[in-house]
Amino acid sequence: MPLHIAVDPLDGPQIAALLQAHLDEMHRISPPESVHALDLSRLRAPDITFWSAWEGDALLGCAALRELDAGHGEVKSMRTTPAARRRGVAAALLTQVMDEATRRGYRRLSLETGTQPEFAPARALYARFGFEPCGPFGDYRLDPCSTFMTRAIDGAHDEATR
Template sequence: MKFIVQKDNLSDGSINALLESHLQEMYQHSPPESVHALKSNDRKDTTITFWSARINGVLAGCGALKEISASQGEIKSMKTSRLFLRKGVARAVLEEILQEAKRRNYREVKLETGSSEPFTPAVTLYRQYGFKPCNPFANYREDPHSLFLSKKI
């Protein structure tokens, strides 16, 4: 499948809709205090850049990069539409985000994801790209429902 990954300004609402369904899904797998997916107001944060992957104009998935500091970023909102699972969408979005981190001269990117079985595909992908476990960062706290990962750039 041929898809295009590019920066997205969220104006058409498709990423917001996908992330709202993602948020509801997270509440099925984690207690509310352990859900760190971006809520609607958080998506307006100017330190966050979004990317969309589209196939024939249809949103296949998305991801975001939040600037933590001049040398560090956080990967957020990685989500693939159910219609496009296991087709390389997340991999393509992650590669674009990592390229942007390099362009920004970040020395490290970090992320938080769930620690239970439904998150295994995401964790597997991140490990394939060299992410390793790390301590909580930014405003996160130690949480048995969270896994924190880091990659040096």
């Protein structure tokens, strides 16, 4: 069955459970002051577009794009289910976010992820897509548990999928 990615209204029990598992894991790995994952109510805000990835009736992952300003977006809530890992779901979701950022005319796309070993696969994925380490952006502050990454949006990110 093909992967289907669509804007999600955040009202289904499967997405609520995936996001709760995401928050629970972030709180297990990081101290409370270093957890920047958004809860369901915050993800419903007008500055955020949220997508979910499905294979038939099976939820495989999610990702969000937060508008920081007219030229700068932030990747939020990237998560795949354990069954979807290493199947290209995260890459497909990140491509969706980047395509939307390009469509909106953003000049920059940034993200925050952890420094702990559990976040190494995420950091590697982001680097593969051209994200590079940077300093804190938006409302973030320096934090030993945070890695900040950014990339310019130039309309071409196909090198990441080669």
